[in-house]
Amino acid sequence: MKRILLTGGSGFVGSRFLNRWHGQGYEVLAPGHKELDITDADAVLRYMQTHRPDVVLHTAAISNTGYCESHPEESYVVNTLSTIQMAQSAKNVGAGFVFFSSDQIYNGNTETGLLNENTSVSPVNHYGRHKLEAEQRVLDFMPEAVMLRATWMYDIPRPGMPAHPNFFTNIRKAISEANTISFAIHEHRGITHIDEVVEQLPLTFSLPGGVYNYGAENLHNTFDTAYSFVEQWKSNKVASASVIADMERFAQQPRNISISIAKIREASNGRIDFTETLEGLIQSCVRMD
Numbered sequence: 343m344k345r346i347l348l349t350g351g352s353g354f355v356g357s358r359f360l361n362r363w364h365g366q367g368y369e370v371l372a373p374g375h376k377e378l379d380i381t382d383a384d385a386v387l388r389y390m391q392t393h394r395p396d397v398v399l400h401t402a403a404i405s406n407t408g409y410c411e412s413h414p415e416e417s418y419v420v421n422t423l424s425t426i427q428m429a430q431s432a433k434n435v436g437a438g439f440v441f442f443s444s445d446q447i448y449n450g451n452t453e454t455g456l457l458n459e460n461t462s463v464s465p466v467n468h469y470g471r472h473k474l475e476a477e478q479r480v481l482d483f484m485p486e487a488v489m490l491r492a493t494w495m496y497d498i499p500r501p502g503m504p505a506h507p508n509f510f511t512n513i514r515k516a517i518s519e520a521n522t523i524s525f526a527i528h529e530h531r532g533i534t535h536i537d538e539v540v541e542q543l544p545l546t547f548s549l550p551g552g553v554y555n556y557g558a559e560n561l562h563n564t565f566d567t568a569y570s571f572v573e574q575w576k577s578n579k580v581a582s583a584s585v586i587a588d589m590e591r592f593a594q595q596p597r598n599i600s601i602s603i604a605k606i607r608e609a610s611n612g613r614i615d616f617t618e619t620l621e622g623l624i625q626s627c628v629r630m631d
């Protein structure tokens with residue numbers, strides 16, 4: 343059984359990975375924040391030397407982009423420096439390293455269409471810059487490490503699992519309150535069901551090192567995605583919510599962080615793949631009903 347050291351095991355992604363894979367072909371060690379503070383490099387190395395994981399799956403982070411913007415030093419320590427130290431310790435014990443990066447790395451890009459990993463990037467916020475620096479500095483000394491640029495993720499509500507407000511829950515709330523909800527027309531981004539993310543993670547452990555986009559493709563803008571999804575939901579079930587186009591947000595600089603997953607598909611011989619965003623949302627809604 344492969345031994346995985348999972349950081350961030352109490353978080354949105356980590357908790358679901360632990361729940362899905364511990365004891366299912368993997369022994370997942372998931373020390374909590376109090377047990378292993380990832381900013382403590384000595385403690386991290388000691389932990390690795392004691393437990394000797396085969397792979398480190400690093401999901402611990404400050405994931406709130408607004409918080410990172412107002413606390414850049416803390417974001418840099420946790421999201422960049424600790425990631426580098428974590429990878430150094432993994433290398434020290436001969437473990438693989440898989441890191442949750444983010445599609446926010448593309449948030450300064452202005453071109454249209456699905457973005458691939460070779461696109462030159464210049465993130466406009468601290469979160470994106472800190473993730474990018476972590477990716478680059480880890481790959482400098484550990485080219486075999488795997489960097490996953492994840493999209494925004496959602497889950498249908500499930501008991502006992504932590505959740506952030508997300509695209510799906512925000513819409514569901516509007517539907518249940520027969521309310522209006524607005525989404526940006528000048529934004530393109532992938533939005534991915536967490537189950538697809540978690541289910542395929544073990545396949546990423548054997549990818550060649552490098553950067554991979556990881557999540558759903560989406561050619562629709564965020565308003566169109568939400569509008570089509572709600573219309574579909576309404577036709578399945580009596581629901582009344584109005585989706586309004588927010589024309590102002592990102593109007594000055596349209597935002598496109600929509601990823602292409604051609605690289606990871608090819609590197610995994612087609613074994614890693616994601617349902618396109620709108621189709622994935624509709625399938626989730628059908629499953630919930």
Ligand SMILES: NC(=O)c1ccc[n+]([C@@H]2O[C@H](COP(=O)([O-])OP(=O)(O)OC[C@H]3O[C@@H](n4cnc5c(N)ncnc54)[C@H](OP(=O)(O)O)[C@@H]3O)[C@@H](O)[C@H]2O)c1
Binds near residue numbers: 442
């Ligand atoms: N959620 C998304 O839609 C999304 C999208 C793209 C990329 N990502 C990336 O994917 C990864 C997982 O995201 P998530 O949504 O699961 O994040 P999350 O729910 O905010 O969880 C973050 C985890 O990190 C832990 N943590 C934070 N600081 C720590 C420290 N100093 N030492 C040890 N543990 C620490 C937290 O533990 P405590 O709560 O106990 O502090 C928590 O378990 C992150 O790298 C995030 O940037 C997420």
